[in-house]
Amino acid sequence: MNVIELKNLTKTYGKARGITNISFNVEEGEIFGFIGPNGAGKSTTIRTMLSLIYPTSGSAMIFGKDSVKYGPEIKKEIGYLPSEVFYYDNMKVKELLKYSASFYKKDCSKRITQLAEMLDLDLNKRIDDLSFGNKKKVGIVQGLLHEPKLIILDEPTSGLDPLMQQKFFELLKEENKKGTTILFSSHILSEVQKLCDRVAIIKEGELVNVEKISTLKENNHKRFKLESQTQVPHDYFKIKGVQNLEVNNHITSFLYSGNINMILQKLAQLELYNLWIEEPDLEEIFMHYYEKEN
Amino acid sequence: MNLFFREIKAARRSLILWSIGICFMVVSGMAKYEGLSGTGQSLQQMISEMPKSLQAIMGTGTLDLSTAVGFYAILFTYLQLMAAIHAMMLGANIIAKEERDQTAEFLMAKPISRSQIITAKLSAALANVVIFNLVTLILSITMVSKFSKDGESLTDIYLLMAGMFMLQLIFLAAGSSIAAAGNKPKRAASVGTGILLISYILSLAIDLNENIKLLQYITPFKYFEAKRVVAGGVLDPVFVGLSAIIIIILITLTYVSFRKRDLSV
Incomplete structure (x- = not known):
């Protein structure tokens, strides 16, 4: 009912x-x-x-x-x-x-x-x-x-x-x-x-x-933002599940969905000053929705 | 019934303050009579020699100020104004306050229809208005009989109070319909009081200018004014009928518009 x-x-x-x-x-x-x-x-x-x-x-x-x-x-x-x-x-x-x-x-x-x-x-x-x-x-x-x-x-x-x-x-x-x-x-x-x-x-x-x-x-996205000692090469995060990658000098940010251990291993190899892992805001989730529908 | 009692409780303090206000008006007003009554006829003469505009503003006209009842009738003009303001504000606020204080979402989520809300609120307002009227009546009778000479009839006071009650009902209904129809709950009471003052000033203007006498039908302050009631010895049936029609229309308007519109939350 x-x-x-x-x-x-x-x-x-x-x-x-x-x-x-x-x-x-x-x-x-x-x-x-x-x-x-x-x-x-x-x-x-x-x-x-x-x-x-x-x-x-x-x-x-x-x-x-x-x-x-x-x-x-x-x-x-x-x-x-x-x-x-x-x-x-x-x-x-x-x-x-x-x-x-x-x-x-x-x-x-x-x-x-x-x-x-x-x-x-x-x-x-x-x-x-x-x-x-x-x-x-x-x-x-x-x-x-x-x-x-x-x-x-x-x-x-x-x-x-x-x-x-x-x-x-x-x-x-x-x-x-x-x-x-x-x-x-x-x-x-x-x-x-x-x-x-x-x-x-x-x-x-x-x-x-x-x-x-x-x-x-299944589409559990996380927003990653990190501040590294040196600029991260553009292709460093080219793995499955990374989206919206942005590299701006020492600041790198992207959305990630998938096995969390994979990305942590990647991160562990970098020399970091700071790291933020956040829930993406809804706008981003919606963006994802629209992409999927098209 | 819970909403009714809630409203009675919410209005309690304001009703007490208003009652103290009336008490002050009646007692101090009639005390002046005591001072003036010594001068007897000369007071009446003095007033009749005053310019007509001043007489109009004081509301004397044909009243005999040498009697306690006649003197009271002048005071009554102001009591009536107080009663009207009380009724108008009560009517407007009792409807508007749920939206004004943003409690409408609380109330409207309860199993109660909008008509039931209006009925409970108007009943509570009516009870307040009745109490206001009774307090005024008791105070008036007590004070006037204290100063009146033997054999002076107090019937006029009952009549005046009946007239005041009609006036209260008109303004109560006016206030509630303004609040129910408008979608600016914060402004309901001030809009209502504005209309009330305009109609009061209009009633003074009619006294000053015979040419606009026809306008007396649109200002309730003229319907049961003291000099008319005291001179006639009855409430004018035309105005009683007119009042009844106005009250019915305004109350219907309150129900219909409150049921129809979106509440502002």
């Missing part, structure tokens, strides 16, 4: 870019990644699904029901964490969570305590006084306290420290084991890779591809 079904979902705002003909399905029990650079239309898509804004054309079906027509009904089973969390400043964390729970016809107090404990969140503080990361935690608890069947997360990890991210991911995996479907939007490929089964890639308001994570992993 499809929990989310987007059919040619289009939203245009005056001049600003919206989204065009977005179509994909998310199956029940899936952790589905939704990835794209900032401003690609991820939040617009999600806000349309939640009928905060209405589609210009096309439709979003959630639990098989039209998201505009049956909005309040389907939202009973949705937990949503917005990308930027803003809450009623003069409330305490506990008050906000109680208020949030009061919209659902079930007792969530146990769950609130449990989640707060897990995320190390102080319930008696004023929301105003919380740091960005702690506000995000309030958002997480708020989104999960009614044990929804579908969790929608818009850039959920920003502001969380790595340890907390880890706990949060474990929490999501646990929910997923219980059968919860998760839509996880992010601009960081690595975190999507860690968690998701499939991803939809969006760029400039259009869907680029829907891929299995396993396929993406």
Whole structure:
């Protein structure tokens, strides 16, 4: 069964870019990644699904029901964490969570305590006084306290420290084991890779591809940048898997995908001052996508 | 109901401050009557000799200032203005604040329809307006009866308050429709207050210039003004009807436009 079904979902705002003909399905029990650079239309898509804004054309079906027509009904089973969390400043964390729970016809107090404990969140503080990361935690608890069947997360990890991210991911995996479907939007490929089964890639308001994570992993690119004592000869890195090679005096940079030991052996033979190995940014990954398609 | 109580709680402090404001107005205003009532007829005479424009601004007209109720009626003009500003700002802010404070994403992800949101918010605003009116009524009755001579009827005060209630409802609905229809939540309250002040100034202008008397239908401040109510002894049914129509139109506009538009987040 499809929990989310987007059919040619289009939203245009005056001049600003919206989204065009977005179509994909998310199956029940899936952790589905939704990835794209900032401003690609991820939040617009999600806000349309939640009928905060209405589609210009096309439709979003959630639990098989039209998201505009049956909005309040389907939202009973949705937990949503917005990308930027803003809450009623003069409330305490506990008050906000109680208020949030009061919209659902079930007792969530146990769950609130449990989640707060897990995320190390102080319930008696004023929301105003919380740091960005702690506000995000309030958002997480708020989104999960009614044990929804579908969790929608818009850039959920920003502001969380790595340890907390880890706990949060474990929490999501646990929910997923219980059968919860998760839509996880992010601009960081690595975190999507860690968690998701499939991803939809969006760029400039259009869907680029829907891929299995396993396929993406085969194209696990790393960006290498190194500063060497002498200029590296142009053909030194002419091995399989090296792309976009640039040699600029003592600085050399390239993208690499393939067996990591191979490249490390190559690097070991150089006299280096400095070395950076990074996740390539999405633009580069997308470039790769376009190349492959052509 | 949770949203209703949330809004009642959120508006509590502002309501208390406004109530203190009215209390100050009524008590200090009627205290002046005590000082002036000693001068008796001469006050009435002095005012009637003042230029008409000054009388208009003070809102005296045909009122008999030697009686406590007559004096109160002048004070009422300002109470009415306060009540209107309160209602307008309340109506505008209660709708606009979710978008202004960016809590709309929180609220809209909950299983609640936009119509339900408006209903809960307008009910909470209505409760506030009723309390505002009752506080004014109780204070007014207490203070006026303290200074009134025996046999002076207080019915006019009840009538004035009924008129003020209609005015409050008009401006409440105006505020909410401005916030619901516009997509600039930060500006809703200021736009509303601007419109309110224009219509207040217009009501003064009508007093100054007989030629524009027809405009009295477009400024609610003329509908239940003190001199009209006190002189007539009833609320003019034409204006009651007109108010009802305006309120219904504005409330419908609030629902329809809030349901239709994209929320700004």
